[in-house]
Amino acid sequence: YQLNNALTVLDTIDELKKKYDISEEAVYAGLKNASWPGRFQVLLKDPYVLLDGAHNPNGVRELAKCLEDYFPGMKFTFMCGVMADKDYGSMLSTAAPFANGFITVTPTSHRALESSALGKYIEERFHLPAEDAGSVPEGLKRVLEIRNQGENVCIFGSLYEVGDVFRYLKSLR
Numbered sequence: 001y002q003l004n005n006a007l008t009v010l011d012t013i014d015e016l017k018k019k020y021d022i023s024e025e026a027v028y029a030g031l032k033n034a035s036w037p038g039r040f041q042v043l044l045k046d047p048y049v050l051l052d053g054a055h056n057p058n059g060v061r062e063l064a065k066c067l068e069d070y071f072p073g074m075k076f077t078f079m080c081g082v083m084a085d086k087d088y089g090s091m092l093s094t095a096a097p098f099a100n101g102f103i104t105v106t107p108t109s110h111r112a113l114e115s116s117a118l119g120k121y122i123e124e125r126f127h128l129p130a131e132d133a134g135s136v137p138e139g140l141k142r143v144l145e146i147r148n149q150g151e152n153v154c155i156f157g158s159l160y161e162v163g164d165v166f167r168y169l170k171s172l173r
Contacts, residue, residue, distance in 0.1 A: 006031060038162035040066050043169075047147050050076075050154040053162045055083070057090040063156055064094050074098075077146050079139045080157040081105040081164075084113040091157070092122060100151065101129035105139035107160035115139075136164035 013027055040063065043049040048071070054063040067076070077100050082088040102122050104115040119130035133139035143153045155165060 006034070037166070038159070044147065047150055048076075048152040048154075049143060049147055050152075051162060051165060052154065052156045053159045054091070054156045055086060055158050057087055057094065060091040060094045060156065063154075064098065067098050067154070071152070074152060075100045076152045076154040077101050077103060077143075079103040079105060079133075079143050079153060079155040080118065081107040081115065081136065081139075081161040082113050082118060082157045083107070083109060083111040083160070085111055086158075088113065088118070088121075088157070089125070092126065095156070096126045096128060098154075099126075099128055101131070103131050103133050103139050103142050103146075105133050105136045105161065105164075107136060107158045108164050109158070109160045112158070112160065136161060137168045140165065140168055 009031070010027070013022060016022060038051055038053040041051045043051050052059075052063045052066075054060045067074070076098055078095055078098075080092075080095075080102055081104065082091065102119065104119040104122065106112050106115040115134055116132045119132045122128055122130040131142065133142050143155070147153055155161065
């Protein structure tokens with residue numbers, strides 16, 4: 001879906017060129033160097049660990065399209081943490097068809113839904129297994145165990161969670 005974002009940028013640049021001198025080289029360099037960590041980012045391959053900051057229904061729909069396009073027919077274990085004030089029901093409804101199960105975590109935010117409550121919601125509404133890992137670091141430890149068993153994993157649900165993932169990975173270096 002970043003291709004659509006890039007097209008929007010190019011349309012905007014076309015309009016800006018009417019008023020400002022913007023070289024084609026600058027446009028190409030900008031697109032070549034553009035990076036948005038945590039947006040359908042591959043952290044590990046074979047099996048995959050994906051990270052996406054999808055944190056609302058539209059974002060999860062875009063994530064689902066990417067899963068369909070790049071991993072047709074594949075199922076994932078999702079590690080998910082959400083904010084209590086988000087429409088996580090719609091988000092999970094979109095993700096559930098791609099799920100083997102969930103690992104629930106509580107992102108670092110006072111707005112976060114407790115991982116135990118999220119897990120209970122998933123099990124009751126979607127009849128999928130949901131393992132409560134508590135914190136993001138504990139969830140990531142579980143993700144690596146699941147990956148080592150040959151399962152693909154996708155992490156989504158909150159930008160806070162993405163930040164927690166990056167902080168944890170940096171602490172391992």
